[in-house]
Amino acid sequence: MYLNEGAKAYQSRDYQTAIKLYQKSADMGNIIALSNLGYCYYYGRSIPVDKEKAKKCWEKAAILGDIAAVYKLGDMYRNGDLPQNLDFSHALYKRAFNMAVQCSENYYVAPDAFLRMLKYYPDDISDKGYSKIEIALSCITGIKKRIAEEDNYSEKALKEAKAILLRLIDD
Structure with a gap:
């Protein structure tokens, strides 16, 4: 649920909401949400660009098969x-x-x-x-x-x- 709502917020360019929802979903073990958080950090979607955090998100998600x-x-x-x-x-x-x-x-x-x-x-x-x-x-x-x-x-x-x-x- 959080992943889908986060994706809707992201597509609407409501990145702050998307990040909160992706984080909740990632905390619950959703690897797609974790990968999507990587995009938010990489592109600086309502947060400062942080390529190190993007890398960490993507490394974890990649290990899990994303x-x-x-x-x-x-x-x-x-x-x-x-x-x-x-x-x-x-x-x-x-x-x-x-x-x-x-x-x-x-x-x-x-x-x-x-x-x-x-x-x-x-x-x-x-x-x-x-x-x-x-x-x-x-x-x-x-x-x-x-x-x-x-x-x-x-x-x-x-x-x-x-x-x-x-x-x-x-x-």
């Missing part, structure tokens, strides 16, 4: 929020991708794991026996579902996924 936490840690290592380590980032993206393939119907997180592999390591997708075009289509479909449910944060990801799909088709 896909978003795994790829967000990959982003931190890739983008230099932590000491840049592209090999570790790559390993985290691959882990998130493998987890997402197992639950590709989860359009809240699977498309973002797919998108990172499509952007940075597309050959790994083929090496695993998957079609890059099918993964890109799955990514776009999932992101569109989020947008249809009034997700306010997915337009940029959709543009990126469409551009990648067009590039794959041209190749």
Whole structure:
């Protein structure tokens, strides 16, 4: 209950309420709420940006199996929020991708794991026996579902996924 109410508050940009609800849910053991708290700390949603707290939230959630936490840690290592380590980032993206393939119907997180592999390591997708075009289509479909449910944060990801799909088709 707290997680869903927190998500509604977050989408409405009522971050203070979202943080309180996510914290309650995380305290009750909800790993998605813990991961969402990481987003709040990382982006400074009504609180000061605190990438160390974001990292701690995502590390705990990743250990417990949260896909978003795994790829967000990959982003931190890739983008230099932590000491840049592209090999570790790559390993985290691959882990998130493998987890997402197992639950590709989860359009809240699977498309973002797919998108990172499509952007940075597309050959790994083929090496695993998957079609890059099918993964890109799955990514776009999932992101569109989020947008249809009034997700306010997915337009940029959709543009990126469409551009990648067009590039794959041209190749």
